[in-house]
Amino acid sequence: MKPTILNNFALWAFIVLISFSCNNQGSTPSVLQAGNVASKVYVAPGEQDEFYAFLSGGFSGQVSVYGLPSGRLLKIIPVFSLDAEKGYGFNEETKPLLNTSFGFVPWDDSHHPELSQTNGVPDGRWLFINGNNTPRIARIDLTTFETVEIIEIPNSGGNHSSPFITENSEYVVAGTRFSVPFPQKDVAIDSYKENFKGALTFISVAPESGEMDLAFQILVPGFDYDLAHSGKGKSHGWTFFTTYNTEQSNTLKEVNASQNDKDFIAAVNWKKAEEYLAQGKAKDYPTSYTHNVYGEDTHMATSNTVEQVKVLIPSECPGLIYYLPTPKSPHGVDVDPTGEYIVGNGKLSADLTVHSFDKMIQAIENESFETEIDGIPVLNFEDVVAGSVESGGLGPLHTEFDAEGNAYTTFFITSEVVKWKVGTWEVLDRVPCYYSVGHLMIPGGDSKQPWGKYLLAMNKITKDRYLPTGPELNQSAQLYDISGDKMELLLDFPTVGEPHYAQGIAADLIREKSKKIYQLGENKHPYATTKEEDARVEREGDVVRIYMTSIRSHFAPDNIEGIKVGDKVYFHLTNVEQDWDTPHGLSVMGARNAEILVMPGQTETLYWEPQKPGVYPFYCTDFCSALHQEMQGYIRVSESNSAVPLKWSLGETPS
Amino acid sequence: MKQIVLGAFLMGILWGCSQENKEQAGSDPPIKKEVSEAPKSTDPMDNKGVGPITSLELGPIDQAMVDEGKTIYDQMCTACHKADEKFIGPAPAGIMTRRSPEWVMNMILNPEGMVREDPIAKQLLVEYNMAPMANQGLTEDQARKILEYFRTLE
Numbered sequence: 001m002k003p004t005i006l007n008n009f010a011l012w013a014f015i016v017l018i019s020f021s022c023n024n025q026g027s028t029p030s031v032l033q034a035g036n037v038a039s040k041v042y043v044a045p046g047e048q049d050e051f052y053a054f055l056s057g058g059f060s061g062q063v064s065v066y067g068l069p070s071g072r073l074l075k076i077i078p079v080f081s082l083d084a085e086k087g088y089g090f091n092e093e094t095k096p097l098l099n100t101s102f103g104f105v106p107w108d109d110s111h112h113p114e115l116s117q118t119n120g121v122p123d124g125r126w127l128f129i130n131g132n133n134t135p136r137i138a139r140i141d142l143t144t145f146e147t148v149e150i151i152e153i154p155n156s157g158g159n160h161s162s163p164f165i166t167e168n169s170e171y172v173v174a175g176t177r178f179s180v181p182f183p184q185k186d187v188a189i190d191s192y193k194e195n196f197k198g199a200l201t202f203i204s205v206a207p208e209s210g211e212m213d214l215a216f217q218i219l220v221p222g223f224d225y226d227l228a229h230s231g232k233g234k235s236h237g238w239t240f241f242t243t244y245n246t247e248q249s250n251t252l253k254e255v256n257a258s259q260n261d262k263d264f265i266a267a268v269n270w271k272k273a274e275e276y277l278a279q280g281k282a283k284d285y286p287t288s289y290t291h292n293v294y295g296e297d298t299h300m301a302t303s304n305t306v307e308q309v310k311v312l313i314p315s316e317c318p319g320l321i322y323y324l325p326t327p328k329s330p331h332g333v334d335v336d337p338t339g340e341y342i343v344g345n346g347k348l349s350a351d352l353t354v355h356s357f358d359k360m361i362q363a364i365e366n367e368s369f370e371t372e373i374d375g376i377p378v379l380n381f382e383d384v385v386a387g388s389v390e391s392g393g394l395g396p397l398h399t400e401f402d403a404e405g406n407a408y409t410t411f412f413i414t415s416e417v418v419k420w421k422v423g424t425w426e427v428l429d430r431v432p433c434y435y436s437v438g439h440l441m442i443p444g445g446d447s448k449q450p451w452g453k454y455l456l457a458m459n460k461i462t463k464d465r466y467l468p469t470g471p472e473l474n475q476s477a478q479l480y481d482i483s484g485d486k487m488e489l490l491l492d493f494p495t496v497g498e499p500h501y502a503q504g505i506a507a508d509l510i511r512e513k514s515k516k517i518y519q520l521g522e523n524k525h526p527y528a529t530t531k532e533e534d535a536r537v538e539r540e541g542d543v544v545r546i547y548m549t550s551i552r553s554h555f556a557p558d559n560i561e562g563i564k565v566g567d568k569v570y571f572h573l574t575n576v577e578q579d580w581d582t583p584h585g586l587s588v589m590g591a592r593n594a595e596i597l598v599m600p601g602q603t604e605t606l607y608w609e610p611q612k613p614g615v616y617p618f619y620c621t622d623f624c625s626a627l628h629q630e631m632q633g634y635i636r637v638s639e640s641n642s643a644v645p646l647k648w649s650l651g652e653t654p655s
Numbered sequence: 656m657k658q659i660v661l662g663a664f665l666m667g668i669l670w671g672c673s674q675e676n677k678e679q680a681g682s683d684p685p686i687k688k689e690v691s692e693a694p695k696s697t698d699p700m701d702n703k704g705v706g707p708i709t710s711l712e713l714g715p716i717d718q719a720m721v722d723e724g725k726t727i728y729d730q731m732c733t734a735c736h737k738a739d740e741k742f743i744g745p746a747p748a749g750i751m752t753r754r755s756p757e758w759v760m761n762m763i764l765n766p767e768g769m770v771r772e773d774p775i776a777k778q779l780l781v782e783y784n785m786a787p788m789a790n791q792g793l794t795e796d797q798a799r800k801i802l803e804y805f806r807t808l809e
Contacts (some may be wrong), residue, residue, distance in 0.1 A: 169742035517792065520730065551734040552789055555744065576734050578792040626785040651742070 040481055041491045043070040048511075051443045052128055053504045054113045057081075058475075060497030061108045063129060063140065066455055068443070068504060071493040079138045079147045080108030080131045082594075088147075090594035092570065092605035093525075094294070096303035100134050100152050102286045109133045111160060112227075112501040116210070120167035120232045120448030124509035126210045128163040128172050131493045137157030137172055137203060139210055141296075143515045148296070151212045152289040154309055155199040161228040165205075165447065167236050171215065171270060174201040175225030175241045179248075179496075182219060183287060192250035200241060200321075202270055204522065211293065216273060216282055216310045218321060220266065221374050222248050222258070227332045227398075232448050233339030235357045237271040239261065240342055244329035251572035257329070258348060264323035265333055265344055267360060276317045281312035289580065297524040299603050315375025318418060322364060323373065325381040326353050332398035332439075336407065336422050337448050341386060345396040345409065350397050352409060354387035387425040398501075399439055400445030402452035402482060408445075410437040410457065417457055417480070419487060432485045433478055435461040442482065443504030451506055455480040455487065458499045461474060466494055474607045476501060506546045516580035518601030525603035527572035532556045537648045544569045549576045550584040550598065552625040555618070558633030562646030563610055565639060571606040571618075573598050585621030588635070610637040699754060705772045708759030713756055716806055724804030731791045732801070738808055739790065743778065743786050748808040756802055763798040766790050 043049055049067030052074075056244050057064055061081030067072040078088035080098070089106055098104055099516040108131030115122035135153035141145065153159050153174045161175030175198070181187055182197035198220040224245040232239040245265045249256035276282065287309045294301040314321050328346035330353070335342055344356040363383040366461045370378045395413030402408070405422050415436050420431040439458050443451040457480065462473040473492035481488040520530045529535050529547040535556040538545045544567050549556045555573075563569060575584050577600040587595040587607050596604040610616070620631035638644040703709060725776060728736075728747075735743035750759060754775070762769050766788035769776035784794070793801070 531730055533729070549734060552787060554733065554734075576731075577789055578731065579790040582789070625787050 023653070030337045037363050037488065037490055039280070041071065041479065043067070043072070048431050048507065050507060051451070051454070051504045051530040052507055053441065053443075053502055053509055055441075055458065055477075055495055055499040055502040056110045056113050056129060057496050058111070058498030058500055059486050061110050061131070062497065063110065063113055063127065064499070065145065065495045067208065067507075068456070068494075069476075069490065070121075070319070071479065073496075075268070076147055077140055077145055077147065077495060079129060079140065080110055080136065080150075082106045082592035087594050087596040087604060087606075090606075091596045092607055093300045093603075094147075096301040097147060097150050097255045097292045097294060099290050099292055099303040100136070101133060101290055101305070105134045107133075108136060110138075110160065110497075110500075113165065113503045114163045114165045114172065114501075115503045115505055116169045116205070117165055117167055117447060118169070122444060122447055122503065122505045122509070123169075124505055124513065126169075126205075128165060130159045130162035130174065130178070132158055132160050135174065135176070136495045137163050137174060137212065139205075139212060141210070141511050143162050145514075146294070148294040149201060149210075149212060150290075151214065152291070152422040153199075153201050153203075153214075154287040154289040155180070155184075155217060155285075156201065161225045161241050163203075164228040164230055164239065166239065167232045167477065169205045169207070169210075171204055171230075172212070172242075173228055173230070173239050174203065175199075175228055175266075177224050177226060179222035179224065182380070183285060189250050192222060196248070196250070198222055198223065198225050200266070200268060202239075202273065212291075214291075214306070214309060216277055216312055217285075218261070218268065218273070218312050218314065219316065220321070220376070221246075221264070223370045225266070226330070228331050229335045229446060231335055231339050231357070232337070234341040235335060237269060238335045238357075238505055239268045239270055240335065240362070241266040241268065242326070242330040242333045242344065243323075244331075261314050261331055262325040262327050262572050263376070265326045265330060265355065266376075267322045267324060267342075268318055272317070273312055274321050276312055276320065277310065281317055282312050284308050295369055295524070297522055299523065299525045299528075300323075303642065307566050313375070314419075318375075319364075322360070323376055324355055324360065324384050325370070325378065325379040327351070331396075334399040334401075334407075334446060337401050337403070337450060339448075341422060343399045343407065343409075346410070347395055347397055349396070350391060350394050352389040352391065352399070352420075354386045354388065355384045360384045370619045387423075389418075389425045389427065391420070391427055393418050393430070398440055400440055400442040401450050402442060402445070403450045404452070406482075408440060408442065408455055408482070408487075410440045412436055412438065412460070416461075417455065417487065419482075429486050431480060431489060433457045433459055434465050434476060434492070435459055435463060439499070439501045441481065441502035441504055443506065444502070451504070453481070453483050454490075454504070455482045456502060456504070458495065458502065460498065462494070466491060480496050485647070511552070516600075517578055518599060518603045520574075520576060520578060523574065523603060524602060525572075525574070527570070528603040529572065530576060532576065535648075535650070537562075537646055542567050544646075546571045548573045548586075548621065550574070550586070550631075552582065553620070553627035555586070555620070555629040555631065555633050556650045557648035559652070560633070560647070561636040561638075563635055563637045564642055564644075565610055565613060565637060567610060569608045569610060571604070571608065572603060574603040575600050577601070582624065583622050584624055584631070586615075586618060587621050588618045589616040597622060610635075613637050613639050613642075669769070699758075699775055701755070702773070702775060703755050703757035704759075704761035704765075704776070705768050706765030708757045708760040711756045711760065713806070717803055720800045720803040722808050724800035724802070727797050728801050728804055729795070731793065731797075735786070735789065744783055744788060747805045748806070750805050759802055759805065760795070760798045762788065763791075763793060763801060764795065 051068040084088035139149040156176040157178035157180035160177035163172035223243040245257035323451035326344035328349035330344040331347040332345040392410030479491040575598040
């Protein structure tokens with residue numbers, strides 16, 4: 001077999017290439033020679049990224065955490081959906097988090113992550129995110145990167161314009177995308193105009209604990225409330241919601257909800273709402289929603305049902321809410337860092353409409369109203385508009401800002417980001433996206449002090465960007481450098497679910513506070529076993545509780561007998577390790593459940609209903625030491641009428 | 656034949672390259688080749704181990720510290736150490752006659768460093784079936800109290 005000349009040539013080329021890269025593994029990484037662009041996203045092995053990026057998981061229901069600029073996937077945080085990898089929603093401790101007024105709902109469509117803020121700047125304490133389908137808002141603790149609270153939103157039919165926090169985290173908000181009968185009732189769908197209403201909900205956030213509380217709802221006309229952003233600086237105290245379907249159509253909305261030339265941005269004065277609440281103007285509406293909180297010390301969530309909600313009626317509360325006419329079914333509404341400009345991204349047009357907060361206040365003072373809808377004054381478009389950006393693009397969706405007075409808007413139809421100057425409305429630059437960009441994110445880009453530097457475009461269509469994976473593809477994101485006059489494409493990476501919005505924050509604000517272990521001494525789980533000598537098995541009727549511990553590399557107990565078919569068996573596993581990154585998993589053969597994955601110092605519970613007599617192995621699922629393969633045990637199951645006594649042990653060998 | 660020569664050459668380059676990488680990796684402390692060498696002093700009581708404790712003078716036994724030390728030991732250590740018998744790890748009974756107090760505290764406070772660098776700890780890791788000593792995140796004060804408790808175990 002003689003190699004052809006071509007083969008020879010290919011081999012030699014390969015050798016030269018290897019020699020070249022080999023020679024360059026020294027002081028200068030070869031990637032620097034590959035070009036300026038690569039060096040901008042190169043985070044050397046062992047080094048860490050400059051920013052955390054929190055991307056919504058869209059229809060995965062979760063949040064994915066990336067490092068920027070590298071695009072490294074750091075973690076998927078389970079929020080609204082079951083996650084077998086982490087036992088989330090499978091273990092007894094987290095099941096209550098997914099409880100709703102409809103019962104256990106193991107999935108949602110997560111859209112807009114929003115970091116807590118202090119003085120209008122992300123502070124790295126919590127991340128909030130909305131569930132769109134069965135309306136909810138979740139709070140994630142950024143010391144543990146775990147979901148610690150989920151509150152359901154009543155009288156809502158699609159929690160889309162949410163959570164969009166206020167500048168000192170006073171409130172997160174929830175506007176309904178789909179208006180529904182308020183309160184829910186059995187009516188004809190074509191009675192929409194008569195019976196369907198919108199709800200704009202304000203959920204307060206406790207300053208110390210972060211715990212949410214549904215403060216009040218505003219009953220508004222039955223439009224579709226699409227997106228929101230809260231004011232900042234001079235406009236602090238207001239929250240702005242876009243609307244579409246002001247036609248109040250209930251069918252073929254694709255056509256029927258696009259008839260009006262202008263819809264509205266609803267401007268809500270929530271400080272005024274607080275005054276009305278204090279005056280007792282709110283009406284108590286009967287309702288039913290759940291509020292689920294995970295206890296930091298108990299490692300366990302509890303679910304409570306609330307039966308009442310405070311509702312403010314605009315016609316009875318003058319000055320509470322105004323409508324700002326805004327062209328072409330506006331989608332995103334974004335407030336610039338000064339708080340003066342309110343950008344309406346009219347998705348069915350080419351241009352952006354920018355309203356002025358000062359002009360809005362002036363128009364309100366002048367009582368210059370075009371008309372009134374259900375007690376809500378409609379301002380004159382000409383009185384409030386500050387300018388319009390003639391972009392040359394089509395289908396503007398969302399806008400973020402840098403610290404230099406520039407704005408960046410995504411255009412879905414023409415698949416691009418356009419950079420423009422706030423105040424002069426002049427278009428400065430444009431770059432294509434691959435493909436059909438939806439949201440974008442600049443670190444701090446919806447806050448008073450954007451970090452700027454990078455822009456992440458999150459796209460709806462992927463097509464040929466990566467190696468094909470059959471008909472179903474992940475979504476794609478592109479990272480741009482925005483530090484210069486011209487935007488520069490740096491990196492392209494796939495994302496999980498369909499990311500809608502994202503948030504970015506300087507890594508230093510989170511890194512130092514990140515928890516490494518749970519202190520065993522602070523473990524208040526009611527079924528914790530913090531000392532191995534306390535490991536035991538207790539039976540009460542057909543309920544069997546196994547108080548189990550784990551440490552490298554054994555479970556205590558690891559031999560259990562006297563379990564019967566039909567028992568309800570709870571493995572309460574406490575991981576008594578106290579070192580960072582030493583989790584232990586537990587899985588049981590045949591358990592119609594997932595594993596549990598228990599962090600150091602934590603207690604989690606795996607529930608198991610044994611079905612057949614026999615002896616079943618259980619084992620550690622997370623490779624923990626050189627003796628991980630030995631980290632296993634047996635549990636014996638006898639017939640339901642068996643007399644085999646309850647017995648447990650570790651390390652006993654027959655004599 | 657040509658192909659074999661080329662292949663060998665190729666492998667040579669790859670091997671050279673990977674060797675070079677190994678030397679440059681450098682973030683881990685170099686592994687000393689002392690597996691076959693005996694420690695300089697044959698008396699283990701002279702070995703203070705590797706870690707934060709370099710020198711420790713012991714006074715009379717302090718019973719309050721002993722009691723606290725036992726509580727911490729029971730809570731944090733008994734999953735692997737039984738006082739009087741070999742379990743996952745060695746029994747602490749009589750340890751003060753076998754090891755220096757500094758060595759004991761360093762083993763508690765710096766188990767990763769000890770099994771990497773201390774000859775006795777390395778030998779124990781092999782003897783105990785490669786079961787790593789867990790770092791339980793104790794403070795020096797807690798480790799000192801456990802040491803005081805160990806002084807009462809004979």
